[in-house]
Amino acid sequence: xxxxxxxxxxxxxxxxxxxxxxxxxxxxxxxxxxxxxxxxxxxxxxxxxxxxxxxxxxxxxxxxxxxxxxxxxxxxxxxxxxxxxxxxxxxxxxxxxxxxxxxxxxxxxxxxxxxxxxxxxxxxxxxxxxxxxxxxxxxxxxxxxxxxxxxxxxxxxxxxxxxxxxxxxxxxxxxxxxxxxxxxxxxxxxxxxxxxxxxxxxxxxxxxxxxxxxxxxxxxxxxxxxxxxxxxxxxxxxxxxxxxxxxxxxxxxxxxxxxxxxxxxxxxxxxxxxxxxxxxxxxxxxxxxxxxxxxxxxxxxxxxxxxxxxxxxxxxxxxxxxxxxxxxxxxxxxxxxxxxxxxxxxxxxxxxxxxxxxxxxxxxxxxxxxxxxxxxxxxxxxxxxxxxxxxxxxxxxxxxxxxxxxxxxxxxxxxxxxxxxxxxxxxxxxxxxxxxxxxxxxxxxxxxxxxxxxxxxxxxxxxxxxxxxxxxxxxxxxxxxxxxxxxxxxxxxxxxxxxxxxxxxxxxxxxxxxxxxxxxxxxxxxxxxxxxxxxxxx
Amino acid sequence: xxxxxxxxxxxxxxxxxxxxxxxxxxxxxxxxxxxxxxxxxxxxxxxxxxxxxxxxxxxxxxxxxxxxxxxxxxxxxxxxxxxxxxxxxxxxxxxxxxxxxxxxxxxxxxxxxxxxxxxxxxxxxxxxxxxxxxxxxxxxxxxxxxxxxxxxxxxxxxxxxxxxxxxxxxxxxxxxxxxxxxxxxxxxxxxxxxxxxxxxxxxxx
Numbered sequence: 001x002x003x004x005x006x007x008x009x010x011x012x013x014x015x016x017x018x019x020x021x022x023x024x025x026x027x028x029x030x031x032x033x034x035x036x037x038x039x040x041x042x043x044x045x046x047x048x049x050x051x052x053x054x055x056x057x058x059x060x061x062x063x064x065x066x067x068x069x070x071x072x073x074x075x076x077x078x079x080x081x082x083x084x085x086x087x088x089x090x091x092x093x094x095x096x097x098x099x100x101x102x103x104x105x106x107x108x109x110x111x112x113x114x115x116x117x118x119x120x121x122x123x124x125x126x127x128x129x130x131x132x133x134x135x136x137x138x139x140x141x142x143x144x145x146x147x148x149x150x151x152x153x154x155x156x157x158x159x160x161x162x163x164x165x166x167x168x169x170x171x172x173x174x175x176x177x178x179x180x181x182x183x184x185x186x187x188x189x190x191x192x193x194x195x196x197x198x199x200x201x202x203x204x205x206x207x208x209x210x211x212x213x214x215x216x217x218x219x220x221x222x223x224x225x226x227x228x229x230x231x232x233x234x235x236x237x238x239x240x241x242x243x244x245x246x247x248x249x250x251x252x253x254x255x256x257x258x259x260x261x262x263x264x265x266x267x268x269x270x271x272x273x274x275x276x277x278x279x280x281x282x283x284x285x286x287x288x289x290x291x292x293x294x295x296x297x298x299x300x301x302x303x304x305x306x307x308x309x310x311x312x313x314x315x316x317x318x319x320x321x322x323x324x325x326x327x328x329x330x331x332x333x334x335x336x337x338x339x340x341x342x343x344x345x346x347x348x349x350x351x352x353x354x355x356x357x358x359x360x361x362x363x364x365x366x367x368x369x370x371x372x373x374x375x376x377x378x379x380x381x382x383x384x385x386x387x388x389x390x391x392x393x394x395x396x397x398x399x400x401x402x403x404x405x406x407x408x409x410x411x412x413x414x415x416x417x418x419x420x421x422x423x424x425x426x427x428x429x430x431x432x433x434x435x436x437x438x439x440x441x442x443x444x445x446x447x448x449x450x451x452x453x454x455x456x457x458x459x460x461x462x463x464x465x466x467x468x469x470x471x472x473x474x475x476x477x478x479x480x481x482x483x484x485x486x487x488x489x490x491x492x493x494x495x496x497x498x499x500x501x502x503x504x505x506x507x508x509x510x511x512x513x514x515x516x517x518x519x520x521x522x523x524x525x526x527x528x529x530x531x532x533x534x535x536x537x538x
Numbered sequence: 539x540x541x542x543x544x545x546x547x548x549x550x551x552x553x554x555x556x557x558x559x560x561x562x563x564x565x566x567x568x569x570x571x572x573x574x575x576x577x578x579x580x581x582x583x584x585x586x587x588x589x590x591x592x593x594x595x596x597x598x599x600x601x602x603x604x605x606x607x608x609x610x611x612x613x614x615x616x617x618x619x620x621x622x623x624x625x626x627x628x629x630x631x632x633x634x635x636x637x638x639x640x641x642x643x644x645x646x647x648x649x650x651x652x653x654x655x656x657x658x659x660x661x662x663x664x665x666x667x668x669x670x671x672x673x674x675x676x677x678x679x680x681x682x683x684x685x686x687x688x689x690x691x692x693x694x695x696x697x698x699x700x701x702x703x704x705x706x707x708x709x710x711x712x713x714x715x716x717x718x719x720x721x722x723x724x725x726x727x728x729x730x731x732x733x734x735x736x737x738x739x740x741x742x743x
Contacts, residue, residue: 009627010627013624024613031605047740054616055731058727083576086580090585296594
């Protein structure tokens with residue numbers, strides 16, 4: 001042959017193939033058993049170097065570029081260079097959105113372009129757009145992972161519970177629905193700002209899509225829709241009038257208004273709805289460390305309306321004169337940013353704190369009469385009445401042979417962490433939150449049920465389950481932050497602590513050391529769901 | 539080596555025409571095609587990477603990917619590339635029976651790789667990873683699926699060469715036809731080398 005293709009014997013090929021095989025094994029080995037002396041950045045470097053070596057060996061020896069016409073190399077190399085350039089351009093668009101910012105600026109109307117970025121160098125973009133650009137695309141790219149590896153537990157991603165509207169309707173009887181509607185209608189906007197709304201408290205035309213409204217503050221939004229979405233999707237935790245449950249679910253009344261007024265708060269509020277929120281936050285001196293689920297399944301109009309409702313829709317909140325309602329197109333602009341609940345938490349930390357603790361005090365007294373609300377004092381009383389044996393506040397162990405556990409602690413942990421969804425006596429809410437009374441005992445009796453119950457608390461639960469003929473598809477959050485004693489106590493409380501449940505004679509209480517043994521298993525909520533299916537109860 | 543094409547020529551040397559490059563057209567065409575395929579896969583891999591970690595819902599890469607399994611299938615594909623050079627070498631030595639054996643080996647190893655991929659896809663779908671489910675599913679299936687289609691085409695190509703060799707006796711003069719198929723096969727292999735690193739290994743660092 002003209003280019004001497006035949007002159008290498010198979011010996012060379014065998015050597016090359018051996019090296020390729022060895023490199024593949026080494027790649028596998030350093031990923032599965034990373035050497036402790038090698039940082040993840042270096043592991044990444046060597047992986048890329050080794051695959052590049054394999055790549056070059058194959059084209060050089062197997063594809064004979066080594067001793068073939070250089071024209072072939074030229075063609076292939078140009079294709080490869082174009083491919084790399086395309087890749088770099090693509091990555092740059094996501095990594096450095098500022099690089100494409102001048103085009104965006106050209107499209108902005110001059111009025112908005114007049115806003116200047118206070119810090120750093122002057123930018124022609126308004127702060128909102130800047131905030132969006134700066135946070136967009138900077139999460140967990142290859143570069144990020146090299147510099148700071150992310151946690152490997154992907155169970156932290158939240159899938160919102162898909163709860164159909166009609167099941168939520170079961171929670172409220174007609175009277176309550178009327179109450180809520182009236183309450184929302186009462187919140188008429190400032191008559192000066194919008195006389196039409198004050199005169200006739202009917203749903204107004206939100207005019208959401210008109211971009212000209214962006215310039216002047218426009219307090220109009222679909223108030224009926226906002227109240228409706230709030231009742232269906234939010235009030236279960238944040239309560240009907242946005243007062244929350246101290247220490248468990250943060251209040252929205254007043255607090256959402258503070259957030260709205262903070263720099264960057266508009267987009268933050270939208271992001272919380274779209275992507276959820278995870279991480280410790282502080283509201284009015286109380287710390288909250290729950291998980292706010294994401295609600296991306298709501299439409300842009302619904303999210304805009306419910307955010308506006310949360311900001312100005314509660315009785316206790318006076319709508320500020322300059323209120324500029326969040327528009328659906330702002331929600332649309334936030335979609336596709338692919339934030340995680342933790343990213344949203346980071347956004348929150350960047351918000352300038354605005355302190356206005358005045359409203360909340362007034363709110364907390366209200367709405368205690370709502371039946372939906374499991375206000376704390378009420379609930380705490382119930383288990384004490386319910387429990388015939390030991391419910392003193394001090395640590396007293398029940399006299400039964402086996403079944404000793406800290407009943408007071410169990411009831412207390414249950415009230416604080418579980419009762420908002422599973423209700424004070426474990427009856428749940430049909431179709432939305434599964435009952436525990438009786439059902440937890442069935443689980444306890446099942447083979448493997450003891451560890452399953454512990455795992456649900458430690459790792460949460462995700463996936464469709466069936467209890468008493470009803471299907472539940474919500475998300476049970478993990479409560480790994482509770483200590484072993486608290487988890488053991490609350491599981492025992494769920495199994496035998498409710499009025500409606502007769503404690504079996506041979507009840508063997510779950511012990512704290514069993515909880516400790518389940519920790520560190522690193523299960524995901526889906527794993528726990530799989531475990532449940534093995535119990536054979538559904 | 540002939541400098542012009544005689545009208546009666548039918549075997550592989552015919553493609554060595556008297557162009558200014560003095561290179562076989564079919565081989566040059568294959569390299570140009572591979573260059574364009576390079577851009578194709580470059581775009582798919584780039585898309586996978588920029589959307590990596592942006593899925594709103596699971597399952598994510600760490601939930602489904604299985605490194606030991608994929609290491610084995612990567613090794614199988616690498617070894618098929620090795621058999622490919624052996625097949626070409628045997629053909630050039632006019633060792634037709636070994637040429638057929640190695641060619642069959644390449645196609646067989648390629649089929650094993652496809653089997654791994656089909657198993658993997660079915661398993662992932664069982665785990666809830668679908669084409670429409672999240673960004674990871676979309677970009678992963680499009681990228682690895684496109685590669686799988688390349689492998690399948692390669693397997694069919696090699697099998698048709700194998701069958702053809704029984705009806706039309708191949709000699710060392712026909713080597714360019716096998717060489718072109720081999721170039722394609724090696725290219726599919728190096729694309730997998732990149733995918734294995736970028737999609738599978740890096741994820742677990």
